Amino acid sequence: xEQSRKHFLKNxxxxxxxxxxxxxxxxxxxxxxxxxxxxxxxxxxxxxATCTAAPEETGGPxxxxxxxxxxxxxxxxxxxxxxxxxxxxxxxxxxxxxxxAGAIVDIWHCDKDGYYxxxxxxxxxxxxxxxxxxxxxxxxTDANGLVSFxxxxxxxxxxxxxxxxxxxxNAAGTSLKITQIAFPEAxxxxxxxxxxTATGYTKGMSGYxxxxxxxxxxxxxxxxEIAAIEGSVSGGYTLTQIIKVAA
Amino acid sequence: xxxxxVRFCYRKIIDASSEKAWDKLVFESxxxxxxMQSQFYNQEKKYNGFAELLISVPASEKxxxxxxxxxxxxxxxxxxxxxxxxDNLGKHFMKFNNFRFEIINxxxxxxxxHKVAINFFSDPMTWHDTLDNYLLVSAGDGExxxxxxxxxxxxxQPLLSIYSLKEEDES
Numbered sequence: 001x002e003q004s005r006k007h008f009l010k011n012x013x014x015x016x017x018x019x020x021x022x023x024x025x026x027x028x029x030x031x032x033x034x035x036x037x038x039x040x041x042x043x044x045x046x047x048x049a050t051c052t053a054a055p056e057e058t059g060g061p062x063x064x065x066x067x068x069x070x071x072x073x074x075x076x077x078x079x080x081x082x083x084x085x086x087x088x089x090x091x092x093x094x095x096x097x098x099x100x101a102g103a104i105v106d107i108w109h110c111d112k113d114g115y116y117x118x119x120x121x122x123x124x125x126x127x128x129x130x131x132x133x134x135x136x137x138x139x140x141t142d143a144n145g146l147v148s149f150x151x152x153x154x155x156x157x158x159x160x161x162x163x164x165x166x167x168x169x170n171a172a173g174t175s176l177k178i179t180q181i182a183f184p185e186a187x188x189x190x191x192x193x194x195x196x197t198a199t200g201y202t203k204g205m206s207g208y209x210x211x212x213x214x215x216x217x218x219x220x221x222x223x224x225e226i227a228a229i230e231g232s233v234s235g236g237y238t239l240t241q242i243i244k245v246a247a
Numbered sequence: 248x249x250x251x252x253v254r255f256c257y258r259k260i261i262d263a264s265s266e267k268a269w270d271k272l273v274f275e276s277x278x279x280x281x282x283m284q285s286q287f288y289n290q291e292k293k294y295n296g297f298a299e300l301l302i303s304v305p306a307s308e309k310x311x312x313x314x315x316x317x318x319x320x321x322x323x324x325x326x327x328x329x330x331x332x333x334d335n336l337g338k339h340f341m342k343f344n345n346f347r348f349e350i351i352n353x354x355x356x357x358x359x360x361h362k363v364a365i366n367f368f369s370d371p372m373t374w375h376d377t378l379d380n381y382l383l384v385s386a387g388d389g390e391x392x393x394x395x396x397x398x399x400x401x402x403x404q405p406l407l408s409i410y411s412l413k414e415e416d417e418s
Contacts, residue, residue: 057337069320
């Protein structure tokens with residue numbers, strides 16, 4: 001199967017290579033193949049179908065190397081909610097839990113209504129590129145092993161306690177740890193106050209899955225995955241958490 | 248007569264043989280991002296190819312979306328103009344705000360297997376007529392001048408399709 005596919009592709013490239021000769025026969029300066037994508041599309045040798053106008057314009061755009069759009073401090077995009085600062089410190093268990101500088105930290109969490117950014121709908125549904133990765137971010141730890149993100153306090157969805165996903169990589173991008181941060185949930189906790197009193201958070205706490213019943217956090221009886229959270233609904237909250245990795 | 252409003256889709260394919268500077272940057276960035284993000288679904292490193300990962304770990308289907316973050320910056324550099332699809336005067340005229348990124352194939356051990364597509368969805372255009380294998384179109388409703396509506400001739404070509412069609416009564 002794979003072999004025949006390779007053969008097929010190979011033939012297509014031979015077909016594509018013959019296109020410039022057909023085109024040169026057109027004796028028209030402004031013809032060319034239709035960009036880099038055509039190598040895998042044309043091979044029928046009909047010529048006319050690929051004989052299209054080439055760009056005749058002032059040069060540009062001039063592409064420059066751009067980091068992933070995940071690399072940012074403010075991960076809100078168009079999402080609204082209670083202001084929330086996330087401070088995560090990465091420590092290295094292979095170095096007496098000293099701060100790990102230069103580690104890459106990805107985080108992602110749901111919005112106030114419990115939704116993640118993702119492709120929705122059917123296979124080819126289009127998305128606007130300006131706000132597609134809301135509440136997802138990436139930072140590199142500083143000399144103190146710290147990364148900070150500006151976000152909104154996450155809501156919750158059925159079956160899960162409030163949480164933040166974290167993926168820690170070394171500087172080369174190799175995965176060191178995939179984990180989640182849990183939230184305190186006592187009566188005056190941020191989770192309770194935000195969900196029952198903050199504007200826009202409409203779910204309350206009815207039907208909420210507490211940490212003890214959460215399928216990810218229920219085994220964390222010592223509470224090491226539960227972050228410290230300070231602040232208020234009006235002034236916003238700050239989360240701090242230490243995550244230990246073996247680097 | 249009904250007025251036909253269409254949105255085009257140009258499916259730009261980028262692989263190891265792509266030669267343009269922009270295409271190469273997209274290739275390299277998206278492969279690096281794939282290597283990073285796929286580790287979430289492949290924690291035991293059991294799978295090398297994207298196809299086998301998809302079959303074994305269905306949730307890895309999200310990698311299309313997740314890896315798309317690596318190309319957003321490059322989309323912004325296009326300033327809203329669809330690449331590679333000029334009108335018959337050789338000018339790029341098609342505008343886009345929407346896209347969809349796909350991983351066609353990849354392999355954590357072999358960058359040459361990495362192949363992606365960016366689907367550019369044009370902003371709505373009016374399709375007036377068809378001349379041979381050219382479509383006579385206007386951006387949006389068309390700019391009205393003393394000579395009538397301004398138009399572009401767009402040649403049918405591989406990897407370019409009409410994504411959606413809406414018919415409206417002429418006003």
